[in-house]
Amino acid sequence: MPQPIENAIPDVVILRLPLYVRALAQLHDSDTEVVSSHALGEKLQITPAQIRKDLSYFGRFGKQGRGYNVLYLLSELKSIMGLNQEWRAALIGMGRLGRAIISYPGFVREGFHIVAVFDADPALVGTEIDGVPVRNMAQLDRIISEQRIHIGIVAVPEEHAQAVVDQLVKCEVKGILNYAPISPQVPDGVWIRNIDPVLSLQTLTFHLKG
Amino acid sequence: MPQPIENAIPDVVILRLPLYVRALAQLHDSDTEVVSSHALGEKLQITPAQIRKDLSYFGRFGKQGRGYNVLYLLSELKSIMGLNQEWRAALIGMGRLGRAIISYPGFVREGFHIVAVFDADPALVGTEIDGVPVRNMAQLDRIISEQRIHIGIVAVPEEHAQAVVDQLVKCEVKGILNYAPISPQVPDGVWIRNIDPVLSLQTLTFHLKG
Structure with missing residues (x-):
């Protein structure tokens, strides 16, 4: 995964990341293993294109047509956001x-x-x-x-x-x-x-x- | 101005309206009379296209290439949002x-x-x-x-x-x-x-x- 250039990431994108983390945590809790940007967008009322664009700032998390692995994306986003520490x-x-x-x-x-x-x-x-x-x-x-x-x-x-x-x-x-x-x-x-x-x-x- | 069909307006759009109202109120306070979607977007870190799309749910507020009249847009949005009452x-x-x-x-x-x-x-x-x-x-x-x-x-x-x-x-x-x-x-x-x-x-x- 390429290193993000943090200064280049718009603050509005950062503001949406906790919403992704919460939605993914809920999906994980309900034993969902894979989620499409479409389904994630439905849950969050954000367009799938916006979700793909937001995530693209941080790396490549899904394969075309395969959706995102919920647990992997959740764990990567938590790490990116600094949520794995006290x-x-x-x-x-x-x-x-x-x-x-x-x-x-x-x-x-x-x-x-x-x-x-x-x-x-x-x-x-x-x-x-x-x-x-x-x-x-x-x-x-x-x-x-x-x-x-x-x-x-x-x-x-x-x-x-x-x-x-x-x-x-x-x-x-x-x-x-x-x-x-x-x-x-x-x-x-x-x-x-x-x-x-x-x-x-x-x-x-x-x-x-x- | 056509009447909006409120059920058709995504909640995320409603959530952005107070940000527009605040930015417009600040512009008005600093005697700015006209603002482009580009300048408003810079202020709010929202793309100009998103701003035009959000506002289009509620009517036509600007003329192509002329920008928005700050006071008019501010007053219309406050009325749309129910902010003119106690x-x-x-x-x-x-x-x-x-x-x-x-x-x-x-x-x-x-x-x-x-x-x-x-x-x-x-x-x-x-x-x-x-x-x-x-x-x-x-x-x-x-x-x-x-x-x-x-x-x-x-x-x-x-x-x-x-x-x-x-x-x-x-x-x-x-x-x-x-x-x-x-x-x-x-x-x-x-x-x-x-x-x-x-x-x-x-x-x-x-x-x-x-």
């Missing part, structure tokens, strides 16, 4: 949102571990929440380096979100998950994803309007 | 997650109002959180009908999420935003969106892996 994250902001995030059961079972939490409030710093000690922001740089943290999760009020993102970038964190309802700016070489429930609501109202 | 939502689950959701500042300014909250815990029912009285689930049907609520926001533990979704469906709620880390099933004619931060993390790790 990831360590720092959570910044331990208000209501941060407390909800730290008790969210979806992260750990997918290999994402929140190993350090931070807050700017002196009343919180030094306390423990769910057994994790809350640290102050002055410790961010040291802890990120010591704990080999690769991901920052931002759960601070929106007026502080850009400043916290800037701090994470300074600490050489390259991946950021932002829950504040703004779109913080990051330099090249840093990737940020925004959790945006309003976008989801706006795709519901199309169906609900009278 | 929407009333019920929130079910007032644990950590529900409390974070009710204080999330992003909803109200986009026209989404949480007007009633519910919980199964007798210790919470009857109390007020942020000035909103917590009701018990037995009142769900009556309140949804009386308050003309169109959207249900599900913030209960995952083991209860499907049952709560079923209850909302029984109360004729047609739009559901689910925060639990599962994908509840809904019948035809009901639309559900899942808030899934793991999907976002999985698109980061591609860039982070060594």
